[in-house]
Amino acid sequence: MSNFDTKELRQVFSQFPTGVTVITTRTADGEPIGVTASSFNTVSISPTLILWSIDKGAHSLEAFKSCEYFAVNILSDKQIPISNRFAGRGQDKFGGIDYTNGLGDAPLIPEALTQLQCKNWNVYEGGDHLIMVGEVVDYNVTPNARPLVFSQGSYSQASPHYDVSNTQQVEALRQHEFLEDHILYLLRVSYNQLSQVFYDRLNEAAGVSPEVWRIYACLADGNPLELDTLGGFVMQPTRALSDALNSMGAHVQCDGDTAKLTEAGVQVACKLLAVEKQYKKELADRVGADQYDEMKETLRQLYSREKL
Template sequence: MSNFDSKALRQVFSQFPTGVTVITTRTADGEPIGVTASSFNTVSMSPALVLWSIDKDAHSLDAFKNCEYFAINILSDQQIAISNRFAGRGQDKFSGIDYTHGLGDSPLLPEALTQLQCKNWNVYEGGDHLIMVGEVLEYSVTQNARPLVFSQGSYSQASPHYDVLNTKQVDVLSQHEFLEDHILYLLRASYNQLSQVFYKRLNEAEGVSPELWRIYACLADGNALDLDSLGVFVMQPRRDLLDSLTSMGAHVQCDEQTAELTEAGINRAQKLLSIEKQYKQELASRVGADNYNDMKETLRHLYCREHL
């Protein structure tokens, strides 16, 4: 039996991007139960079978193991808060959620990207997890929504690949005038291209991932920050945030409530910020300093109004 470090192995597994789901059912007493899971996968088309796995130490294990029906709510990229809520313990997870009732009275979460209503088809042993296989009996899809993605320990969004944007879609832009005026397309295409270059520089210079870069940037001033706020800023659930902080070694000090950089961590943060400053200067020189500042103010204004 291999004696892997569990945190390191979890980081290895996180290199495979997945969607994010909340699986729901009812206990024998009729209590609604829900857990966040990224282990969802398809199994068969005929019959229509899907699977997910649940930790044997999970509080809701018996409810799912013995239920007749369960629902798989595949989350949209606007539902990070829902994912975090159902990933936690010790709270009424359904409080304030206007859910509807599916097969077996399984809760169906509003605004989910996709909902699969399943009959409990079989349960298999899977090490420290049980593998739950369900037969899909009903499904629904929310139009014009995008999936929430979990990759390398943090939440992400699905978007066209950088190479695609710089080959096939360049030709599309020249052929279709409406894309040239579509601000969301231009914003996403620009972000994909610019972030690809920036994150590559960070990795080549200091060997840090985008997730670690965000942590260093948030803590660069040397002040402690509570983990809940830091998790929101860097888009990581608490468990994955703690794994990231652990991987930083002597560069960070943290407990169950807060985290702050050590002197060595601040020194690395300053190196990363100098790379970011250089990249900003390059961008400003490409479009002109005035245009660059106007662009930032416009984006800040759009972002703030969107979140009022």
């Protein structure tokens, strides 16, 4: 048996991007329950089978083992709060959610990218998890929505990949000035190029990942921050945030529902912020300080309006 470090292994597994789902059903007493899961996958077209896995220590284990039906709610990229809610414990997960009931009264999450209603087909052993196989008997799809993605310890978004140098179709579009005039394309290409340089420098300076860098930046003032708030800032669900905090060792102190940097952690944060400050200066020098500030203000306005 391999003696792997559990936290490190989770980071290894997180290199494979997955969608994010909320699996729902009812207990024998009729109580609605749901859990966030990224282990969903398809199995067969005929019969129409899917699978997902549940921790043997999960509070909802018995309900899912014995239920007749469950629903797989594949989340859209606008449903990070839903994912975080069902990943946690100790709260009314369905409170304020205007859900409907599917087969077996399994709750269907509104505005989910896809809702798969499944009959409990079989349960298999899978180490410290049980593998739940369901037969899809009905489904709904929300048009014009995009999937929520989980990759490398944080939430991501899916977008079409453009190989500008080799794809003839993209070259044709460029000739028609479509992509070069498309704001989302320009933002994505700029982000991909600029962020890679920046993240490489952070790794060289302190050996940190982009996810851990965001935590240092949010806690750099030395003041405590609630974990729910911190998770929202760094776009990480509960377990991934916990693993990231644990990887920071003596640089962070967690006290109940809050986290703060230790003195050593603040020193590392200051070092990383110096790297960030230098990189911002280089970007400003490339386009001019005034144009750089105008660009930031324009992006803030776009972001604020999008949030509304």
